[in-house]
Amino acid sequence: MSSVKEVAARANVSVATVSRVLNHDPSVKAVNRQKVMRAIEELQYKPNVLAKNLRKQSSNTIAMVMPTIANPFYAGIVRGAQEAIRNSGYHMILGTTGWQADTYENMLSTSQVDGIIILSSWANKKVIQKLNENYPVVMCNEYFDDIHITYVAIDNRKAGYDAACELIRRGCRNIVYITGSKKSSSVGDRLTGYKEALSEAGIDFRPELIVKPHQGNGEDGQLVGILNELVDQGIAIDGLLTHSDLMAAFVLKGIRDKAIRLAEEVGMISFDGTFLTEISNPGVTAIVQPAYELGFSSVKLLLQKIQNKEINTSGRHILDHQLVVRET
């Protein structure tokens, strides 16, 4: 690979001039600009991003961090994020499972990335708080109300309320909520909404109806055991709320396989509303989250923070969700 030095030699100018041309500095005389451009062309010169970033102490790159790519909800968010970053002069990398918090701390501190977007509950509060104190950070789809941070999400309390109300309206009384990590604020808020709906309808809240898979989304048939246990305890489950579309899909499969001994007529509502709820048979009623817009807004907000050198600022950006009634 050729470097600025070789380009400079070929164009008979200094490396400073080459660099200026590269960075569209208007002060370069047209003649010299031409010479440099020709040399770049002839040598097929491509700037070394590593060197550039090291020198500038910034990379024009952001990272989007997610717990796993195996959830279609994230795919929608990523699509929106990619659209928002297009033509912004920034790049986005996807932080994958397996990278640790200190990886990001490191990437930020060494200017490999200029800011990060954190999807869902990828790390604990303390870690995120520390990152947010020192670097531009935006949370997407998850948040912590008790720390100063910028986030984009739906109103999860209202979403939980809306979902529960719909089931109650249909006559459900024993509504099981298959939920996620307790540390997650979206889990907590949806639960609050669920309780409010119950209370409004004069139904007692029963903590035993709140369950969660030991890990993940219940891929390996975990949900079967959990639900059957409730049935064994004599609970006549007539409504089901699932924290993710994947969970809903696995529950449906369990019912279909007759592995879960639920009644035929169980009202089910899933959160996220990805294409999984559409292709399911029966189609799953869902609280549809605006995945694309969540991703889009997160990026726009992060770029704004980066450009304004904002750190440790906060802001709540709430997007609308939608109840889409299908067959369950």
Added chain:
Amino acid sequence: MSSVKEVAARANVSVATVSRVLNHDPSVKAVNRQKVMRAIEELQYKPNVLAKNLRKQSSNTIAMVMPTIANPFYAGIVRGAQEAIRNSGYHMILGTTGWQADTYENMLSTSQVDGIIILSSWANKKVIQKLNENYPVVMCNEYFDDIHITYVAIDNRKAGYDAACELIRRGCRNIVYITGSKKSSSVGDRLTGYKEALSEAGIDFRPELIVKPHQGNGEDGQLVGILNELVDQGIAIDGLLTHSDLMAAFVLKGIRDKAIRLAEEVGMISFDGTFLTEISNPGVTAIVQPAYELGFSSVKLLLQKIQNKEINTSGRHILDHQLVVRET
């Protein structure tokens, strides 16, 4: 952030010694090693990866490039890849849609990544060939038999043959194959297998039964129109092969919505066999690809190429697929 310089100052040694400690050079005296370690600890020093990579002209990082993350098949591959890279001393970044071929060329030439794994038909043959001539490259799940390249994949000809045979065995005669990009070798090979099975069974090959969505996996109901058109032409479709699980899911949805006017009894086999074929109702019969192993092997092969400084070598690594019969 502190640098080697500050660590050196605090430890009363030279930066060279600090660097040696950082790189586990055994020649450093124990006393000095201790002093440096303490200084690192006290200053919370973290090496600057950018500087290190620039100097060493290598990054211990590989990229896995995929057309989109919105396909669960890739999630399985990524999982295997992550497992293979764990404890190897290398990192993996995910190349997302929207990055262009020259992005990778650039990352490779400037040592941001030491090698790449290309999933599916993300770029055209010429581009990949050029990359492969200059850098360590492994193709996964897609390949080009007419260029020198290392790849990991299933035997797609046999997969197409196995799938078609199964449908023919069931009595299907008008088997529509919803396929993918013509440039893709997996598409071509599966088609070859399909034709072989037909020929063996004495069934004429009819090109009009080979169709494909204009783009993607038929998300937006494209497949409905395509299939209905065939029905309108008087073709009594009694078998269906789909190039991806997503396609199968959308076809099922179309049938269920009565948007596609297919007979009730259509044998359907999908390629990939992700969890989508399991949760579908009816469950979709599938040629299951070993996603995890594909990812795992790809990484192992790439790391081997990088460590041996192999470039422009070739190798075929064929993993077994499996026909899993479900309800379709």
Added chain:
DNA sequence: CTGAAAGCGCTTACAG
């Protein structure tokens, strides 16, 4: 066993 120095490939005050 250790340090001074060169250099990876850039950018950017500074001086002219």
Added chain:
DNA sequence: CTGAAAGCGCTTACAG
């Protein structure tokens, strides 16, 4: 308008 020089934070022959 341009160039020489310093420097981003590392590593590594080389000399001692």
